[in-house]
Amino acid sequence: MQGWYAKIINGLCEKFQEAANFLDEMVLCELSTKRLTWSLHVRIYSMVLQGLCTNGDPNWAFQLYISMLTRVISINTGTFDSLVECFCKRGDIHKAVHIVDEMAIHGCVPAEGTWNAVVGAILGLKESVGTLLSCCKLS
Known part of the structure; x- marks a missing residue:
């Protein structure tokens, strides 16, 4: 049955909020992941989370991220990068x-692009050097 959910979620890739709702439904129906489908499960969660980030819905993306942590679902560097x-x-x-x-x-090791995003955001907001140091816990 989980295979059908994966196909539906894949079909809803352009509508990431609806795909996230289907993921929630899978959890509510207590569909357990089997060893064979675990990799697919990780990819689906990551794809939906990255889509939510791309479409500018960081709050829902962050909730899905917390859900992944709670369910001990692996999180890859690309997913972290999207959130950052x-x-x-x-x-x-x-x-x-x-x-x-x-x-x-x-x-996961933050890539150069991850650091560029953080530093660029700080510089874009014209934050003081003190704020930069406090964000990076260097002060």
């Missing part, structure tokens, strides 16, 4: 830096 860039674009630098911290905890 999304929050940087919205000017929520503290949340972006928090996600960069969590990347390290989960064994």
